[in-house]
Amino acid sequence: MIAIAVAEAVNAGKAWLDAAISAFHRCEGAFSLVIGTPDGLMGVRDPNGVRPLVIGILETEAPNTPTQYVLASETCALDIIGAEYLRDVEPGELVWITEAGLASFHWATQPQRKLCIFEMIYFARPDSIMHEESLYSYRMRIGKQLAIESPTDVDLVMGVPDSGIPAAIGFSQQSGIPYAEGLIKNRYVGRTFIQPTQSMRESGIRMKLNPLKDVLVGKRILIVDDSLVRGTTSRKIVKALREAGATEVHMRISSPPVTHPCFYGIDTDSQDQLIAATKSVEEIAQQINVDSLAYLSWEGMLLATQEDPNSFCSACFTGDYPIPVPEMVKRSKLMLEKQPASTSV
Amino acid sequence: MMPNSDDCTTETTNADPMDLGRVARPDKPEEACGVFGIYAPSEDVAKLTYFGLYALQHRGQESAGIATFRDGEVQLHKDMGLVSQVFSEQILQTLGGEMAVGHTRYSTTGSSRVVNAQPAIAKTRLGTLALAHMVTWSTRPNCEKNCLNLTFSLSPPLTQK
Missing domain, CATH: 3.40.50.2020 (Rossmann fold)
Structure with missing residues (x-):
């Protein structure tokens, strides 16, 4: 499973993002996934974007709060908690959400749109x-x-x-x-x-x-x-x-x-x-x-x-x-x- | 020709790096699932994930799970059943933190077992990760060669640069 592949790469000395990307390069097929780590939240779509994955923003009135992000298979899961749809995770994209905000990495060599x-x-x-x-x-x-x-x-x-x-x-x-x-x-x-x-x-x-x-x-x-x-x-x-x-x-x-x-x-x-x-x-x-x-x-x-x-x-x-x-x-x-x-x- | 799938489940990396009971290999390709993730330090992320999964219930009705992160510590609850059956107020109160991932799963007969429920948890040198995915076939650990069975195929790892 991908969890094991990512863990292996981390234990081999890689940082989270390098580890995840090396694991994804070993993956075949279609996948959309969300990974929680102690350092941040990852959202990933396979290079063909077969399965959907969307990004939302959850507004807060609490002071000194970083931008709050939501990842979900579909926008209906954003609506139910009052989050605003921001955009799709792109095919072959990894988003990395931390206190500092959202960073995007296009890790796939030949991404294309092949939504199911x-x-x-x-x-x-x-x-x-x-x-x-x-x-x-x-x-x-x-x-x-x-x-x-x-x-x-x-x-x-x-x-x-x-x-x-x-x-x-x-x-x-x-x-x-x-x-x-x-x-x-x-x-x-x-x-x-x-x-x-x-x-x-x-x-x-x-x-x-x-x-x-x-x-x-x-x-x-x-x-x-x-x-x-x-x-x-x-x-x-x-x-x-x-x-x-x-x-x-x-x-x-x-x-x-x-x-x-x-x-x-x-x-x-x-x-x-x-x-x-x-x-x-x-x-x-x-x-x-x-x-x-x-x-x-x-x-x-x-x-x-x-x-x-x-x-x-x-x-x-x-x-x-x-x-x-x-x-x-x-x-x-x-x-x-x-x-x-x-x-x- | 067909490799024994058991070859690929042996644990050969660092001592007990992951909970193999929880991340056991499914019998068949996994099916469309619902995934949810949230980073929201000012919110009750467990409860928001619960409602997110509730909205994604149509994507998987066999099992549900939520993992929350509080200062790097992971709490996990997952079980067979609908989101509303798996979680109660009481259970959600035991989960909490600044971040959460959740999953609803559907599968075919044969892998309807709680070991296949997600999120999957794996311990690493950098702390625990919790992964929720919808995936068909993918890589497997320690099976760099001759590891292709009904569920998975593997390409060799990229050489480190």
């Missing part, structure tokens, strides 16, 4: 700021893009709570089809995507989402979700909507098909468990029992960022890993042959 696009689509909170806007705004735009790419004639648009909701609102605004809530989430349990076992995922859904029968009965529904990784949750949601009286259930996914596992920090399981890696969109539509299914295009996803499309890692959709993945690590997730994916039926 899945952070923007799903993983980070919608109230977190990336590229100077909330992720809610980005997710609304990908919903609009989805409506442009894959329109359909239905009575109501709804989102899978909570992460599908911003895109569903965007879809509704773009298409003019009314938005409604048809599934109420028990917000006091965790999200299905991040529970540890398949069996827990299977059993978790009923605890979490309760359909609103009077909203759904007799209606043609279009439901938007942020991603479709394994398909098990979607199948249960569709079943619940039909049982509640929906006459048609169409699904739209506000990201492209996830065909490749993530090696940079998000658990998307091994490739054989990714439904889009082994099945066509038609087969997936059949399996989850929807009347139609369409994914957002890869181009549409990047276009909606309004940023340089090369500044994102989208390897889970393409298999183009910006940081080389060691063969044995790859094998741990059972890589299949690379294959192109279509995005709709």
